Amino acid sequence: MTATKRPRKETQPPPVSQIAAGHDDEIGTSDEADSTIESKSALKDDAATPCADQPLELRIEVLLLATDRPLTEARIAELLALSDAKLATAVREAIDSLNETYRKTGRTFRIEKLAGGYQILTMPSFGPVLSQLQRDRQQSRLTQAAMETLAIIAYRQPILRADIESIRGVACGEVLRTLLDRRLIKVVGRAEELGRPMLYGTTREFLKVFGLAGLTDLPPIEGENESKRKPAVKKEEPHTPDGDEQSPGIAD
Numbered sequence: 001m002t003a004t005k006r007p008r009k010e011t012q013p014p015p016v017s018q019i020a021a022g023h024d025d026e027i028g029t030s031d032e033a034d035s036t037i038e039s040k041s042a043l044k045d046d047a048a049t050p051c052a053d054q055p056l057e058l059r060i061e062v063l064l065l066a067t068d069r070p071l072t073e074a075r076i077a078e079l080l081a082l083s084d085a086k087l088a089t090a091v092r093e094a095i096d097s098l099n100e101t102y103r104k105t106g107r108t109f110r111i112e113k114l115a116g117g118y119q120i121l122t123m124p125s126f127g128p129v130l131s132q133l134q135r136d137r138q139q140s141r142l143t144q145a146a147m148e149t150l151a152i153i154a155y156r157q158p159i160l161r162a163d164i165e166s167i168r169g170v171a172c173g174e175v176l177r178t179l180l181d182r183r184l185i186k187v188v189g190r191a192e193e194l195g196r197p198m199l200y201g202t203t204r205e206f207l208k209v210f211g212l213a214g215l216t217d218l219p220p221i222e223g224e225n226e227s228k229r230k231p232a233v234k235k236e237e238p239h240t241p242d243g244d245e246q247s248p249g250i251a252d
Contacts, residue, residue: 049081056080057094057101070117070208115207116214142178149175150184154206154218158188158199176200184209 051059059080063071073091077083082090095111095118102110112121122130142150149172152164165172179185188201202215212218 050079056090057098060091060094061098064111064118064120067119070114070119072117075117112211113213114211115204121211142182143175145170145172146175146178150179150202150206153179153185153200154202154215155221157201159201160191160197160199162197164200 060076063076063079071079073088076091077087099110108126109120109122111118114121145168148168149164152167153159156163161172161176164176176185183203183205185200185206186203187198189199190196191199206212207214
């Protein structure tokens with residue numbers, strides 16, 4: 001018996017319209033997936049950013065109203081979960097906008113640069129009113145001796161205890177302890193000389209108490225050259241940025 005060879009059945013390619021339609025469906029599905037991912041990412045970002053639906057000015061304002069210490073731009077960014085590359089500029093512009101609003105509405109306070117950060121402060125013209133509120137704190141004021149010692153340290157830091165006593169003409173161990181307890185001064189290092197005596201300098205708390213943005217805001221002393229402020233003794237041990245921790249004590 002002779003086998004009969006059957007003709008091969010050729011497979012016809014699908015119409016071009018079907019191919020195009022299928023390709024469009026795949027593209028549409030991909031776009032929808034990308035859109036869904038982006039939407040989820042946006043929702044995640046909004047959830048990570050507290051009060052993201054509120055203007056930046058209001059979010060910064062509520063932080064400054066609630067804090068009892070200056071907030072740096074970096075700290076504000078951390079609290080608001082911001083990561084914009086131009087964050088510093090955005091924060092400053094928001095603060096300028098708030099201050100302009102306060103000025104136009106006649107408010108009694110402004111956002112000021114203080115001790116490396118920002119804080120809401122009352123205007124100096126209302127000092128007499130606030131002084132009545134602070135009357136009960138009169139007894140806690142620094143003595144004349146403490147103020148003199150603090151001024152010497154502020155202008156001559158880092159400075160040795162021996163140099164402070166040489167300038168004042170009296171011993172100042174108890175005064176230094178008082179200033180250390182109030183966190184107005186701290187030990188910033190040790191001198192490179194026999195006995196390695198401690199060097200003293202001011203703290204961020206000092207800047208805050210006296211309303212200074214930095215040491216460059218200290219009022220100039222009449223008749224004193226800028227070069228005389230620089231101490232002849234070198235610091236050896238750098239201190240931490242915050243640097244307001246208690247010192248180890250007073251060297252005799």
